[in-house]
Amino acid sequence: MTDTIIVLDYGSQYAQLIARRVRELQVYCELFHWNTPPEEILALNPKGYILSGGPASVYEEGAPTLPAYVLDSGLPVLGICYGMQLLTHDLGGKVAPGGEREYGHAKVNVNVDNPLMPQGDYEVWMSHGDRVEGLPPGFELLGSSANSPWAVMGNAERRIYGIQFHPEVHHTPQGMTILENFVDAICGAERDWTPKHIIEKSVADIRAQVGDARVLAAVSGGVDSSVAAALVHRAIGGQLCALFVDNGLLRQGELESVQVALNEHMDGSLNVLDASQDFLSALSGVTEPEAKRRAIGETFIRKFESFARQQENIDFLMQGTIYPDVIESRAPERSAAQVIKSHHNVGGLPKDMHFALVEPLRYLFKDEVRRIGAALGLPDELIWRQPFPGPGLAVRCLGEVTAERLATLRAADAIFTSELRAAELLEQPGGSDTGIAQAFVALLPVKSVGVMGDQRTYQETAVLRAVSSQDFMTADWVRLPYELLARVSSRIVNEVKGVNRVVYDLTSKPPATIEWE
Numbered sequence: 001m002t003d004t005i006i007v008l009d010y011g012s013q014y015a016q017l018i019a020r021r022v023r024e025l026q027v028y029c030e031l032f033h034w035n036t037p038p039e040e041i042l043a044l045n046p047k048g049y050i051l052s053g054g055p056a057s058v059y060e061e062g063a064p065t066l067p068a069y070v071l072d073s074g075l076p077v078l079g080i081c082y083g084m085q086l087l088t089h090d091l092g093g094k095v096a097p098g099g100e101r102e103y104g105h106a107k108v109n110v111n112v113d114n115p116l117m118p119q120g121d122y123e124v125w126m127s128h129g130d131r132v133e134g135l136p137p138g139f140e141l142l143g144s145s146a147n148s149p150w151a152v153m154g155n156a157e158r159r160i161y162g163i164q165f166h167p168e169v170h171h172t173p174q175g176m177t178i179l180e181n182f183v184d185a186i187c188g189a190e191r192d193w194t195p196k197h198i199i200e201k202s203v204a205d206i207r208a209q210v211g212d213a214r215v216l217a218a219v220s221g222g223v224d225s226s227v228a229a230a231l232v233h234r235a236i237g238g239q240l241c242a243l244f245v246d247n248g249l250l251r252q253g254e255l256e257s258v259q260v261a262l263n264e265h266m267d268g269s270l271n272v273l274d275a276s277q278d279f280l281s282a283l284s285g286v287t288e289p290e291a292k293r294r295a296i297g298e299t300f301i302r303k304f305e306s307f308a309r310q311q312e313n314i315d316f317l318m319q320g321t322i323y324p325d326v327i328e329s330r331a332p333e334r335s336a337a338q339v340i341k342s343h344h345n346v347g348g349l350p351k352d353m354h355f356a357l358v359e360p361l362r363y364l365f366k367d368e369v370r371r372i373g374a375a376l377g378l379p380d381e382l383i384w385r386q387p388f389p390g391p392g393l394a395v396r397c398l399g400e401v402t403a404e405r406l407a408t409l410r411a412a413d414a415i416f417t418s419e420l421r422a423a424e425l426l427e428q429p430g431g432s433d434t435g436i437a438q439a440f441v442a443l444l445p446v447k448s449v450g451v452m453g454d455q456r457t458y459q460e461t462a463v464l465r466a467v468s469s470q471d472f473m474t475a476d477w478v479r480l481p482y483e484l485l486a487r488v489s490s491r492i493v494n495e496v497k498g499v500n501r502v503v504y505d506l507t508s509k510p511p512a513t514i515e516w517e
Contacts, residue, residue: 002197003189005029006046008036010054010064010082013510016327016473018050018080018168020365021176026191027183030363031327038069048076048159048187051083053166057130058082058089059096066090076159076186078116081128084153084162087136091160094134098147108151108165110143115185116161117143117152117178125171128164159186195375198368199231202360206235210316215358216308217242217318218300219270221258222388224320224361227373229262231360232318234376240318241311242269245303247296248276249392249406252414261382275303283394283401287445289517292401296391301353308355317355321362322369324473366472386417386426387438387472395517399445405460408498412462413441415491420466423484436478439466441492442516443499450500452493459500462492467514475509 005022009015009031022029032041034051049070056063066086070077079087085095106126110117124145132150135141143152145164154161161182167175183189217229219242233240244262246255255272262270282295301317308314361369366387373383394401397409417439420426426436442463450457464485469475489502505512 001045002028002192002201003047004044005048005050005183005187005189006041006044007031007050007052008034008067008070008083010034010052010086011056012053012081012166014166014168014474015052016324018052018179020473021168021179022050022183023193023365023368024176025180025183026193027189028193034064034067038067042069046073046075047189048078048182049073050182051077051079051086053081053083053127056082057095057097058085071160074158076182077161078182078186079160079162080166080168081164084164085130085132087160087162088132088134088153091136091139093132093136093139095130096133098129098131105171106145106147106165108143108145108148110152112140112142114140114142114154114156114161116154116163116181122174123172124165124167124175125169126165131164132162161186195368195371198364198372199234199375202231203235206232206358206360209356209358210236210239212239212313213315214239214241214311214313215316215318216304216311216314216355218304218320219244219258219262220320220388220390221254221262221382221385222320223366223373223383223385224322224369226262226320226378226382226385227369227376228318228320228359228361230373230376230378232358241271241314243271243273243304243307245300246272246274246276247279247300247392248403249279249296249394249401251388251393252410254388261379271307273303273307275299278303279394280401280403285400287399289395292394292517293391296394301355305354315356316358317353318358318360321357321359323361323363323365326362327473367470386440389515395515396440396442398442398516404498405443408460408496409441409443409462411496412443412492412499415495416441416464416488419484419488419491423481425478425480425484435468436466437469437472437475438514439464439478441465442505448501450493452500457500459498461501461503462496462499463503463505463516464488465505465514465516467509469509469514472514473509475514477506477508480504 005027007018019029019031089095106124108122108124110119113119131148135153139153139155141150142154145151148164151164167178215232217240219225219229229242279299282299286292286295304317370383389395393406393409397405420439444461446461447458466478467475468478485504492499492502
């Protein structure tokens with residue numbers, strides 16, 4: 001069994017990022033709500049636990065608690081921010097409101113040598129109001145900051161450590177080293193979470209799940225569904241039947257490029273179904289984002305079911321669902337955070353669909369998916385294709401989705417991405433924090449007054465969005481050159497009918513999501 005680190009989620013905006021960072025160390029990690037039934041977690045035979053941060057105060061009534069099995073296990077534990085305070089509270093120390101809140105950069109001095117953080121000064125990222133004001137019995141003070149006298153604590157014998165800051169964010173430069181020390185030196189976890197291992201395990205799992213049945217692969221030409229289809233094809237070969245549904249919500253030239261790319265790598269066996277009118281009918285009059293996703297999810301499933309009835313022995317539907325989709329769509333009782341949005345292939349699925357799901361990427365982050373794709377031999381142009389949401393342009397066309405508004409959006413989006421491509425600004429194979437990981441145009445149902453050719457106009461607004469990200473759980477907006485923004489804006493208002501105003505989105509994730517809906 002693969003060595004596993006468990007992250008218990010107490011509601012931190014960075015909880016998913018902790019799991020992502022541990023996996024960067026080639027150690028498998030899963031994120032669970034702090035109140036998940038113990039048997040689900042213990043079944044993974046964890047090597048250690050990480051307790052995330054969170055917005056609550058440990059001394060308040062109804063605050064999230066520490067499950068008994070964590071300490072009873074005798075396994076290593078690392079508490080981060082709220083997690084440190086929770087350990088302190090449960091083990092007999094003191095937690096109280098700080099004299100002042102501490103948000104942002106801070107310096108922590110560690111003056112006691114220990115396996116988690118060697119002695120020295122550390123630049124860290126703080127985000128807390130409460131703080132530890134008295135250590136639990138048996139714990140040693142390891143490090144302090146100006147506003148947190150007890151910023152790092154540890155009990156070497158019990159292998160329990162607490163840190164008041166966030167090692168998982170880039171703002172803590174030595175954060176990965178700290179996590180590595182915990183996972184490697186303290187937990188002794190084996191580093192076997194590699195593309196080769198993931199592929200071997202996925203192939204075995206798919207074969208065990210599917211048996212002799214056939215699988216209908218829902219492919220979109222995007223990274224996730226393409227890699228998922230390649231994995232399933234590696235596992236069951238000719239038992240896979242691939243279907244691309246043209247939902248009429250695609251980018252300009254998307255259908256043609258998808259057919260070329262996928263047919264080349266699927267032995268020309270791709271089936272294409274034009275269902276654009278059905279999707280537009282399902283979306284008629286629908287403006288609420290969750291309702292759009294449900295309508296699209298159900299229409300997709302009905303099209304897959306209709307196609308499958310014309311085939312033989314198709315019992316399974318393959319989807320390119322990835323871990324962020326699952327996390328953002330979790331029901332409140334299984335997540336310490338609120339549902340962000342229902343992804344059409346998770347929360348948008350109808351309850352009465354006639355397929356069992358095959359989702360080989362369900363527990364992988366985007367960067368892991370790309371590494372798997374490369375290991376499977378998929379071409380760079382497919383692996384590094386610009387991400388595109390399953391519901392397509394419906395969630396970039398805010399308000400009601402119509403054929404006319406979609407045409408406007410396609411044209412504006414094509415101008416923006418073509419200018420970025422000409423400037424060689426789109427992310428290239430290998431990825432980076434500074435390249436553009438995702439870029440698109442959103443169309444707002446907000447009209448404003450303009451003037452063109454001495455004539456008054458009253459038209460809609462196009463929003464340019466470009467972000468950098470490695471994992472798509474967090475993202476920052478890209479500082480594009482003014483000259484490029486001016487050129488894109490001029491082209492859109494002059495060449496695209498229905499738009500007379502262009503704005504640029506300067507919001508990171510969090511607090512925003514990458515997509516507008």
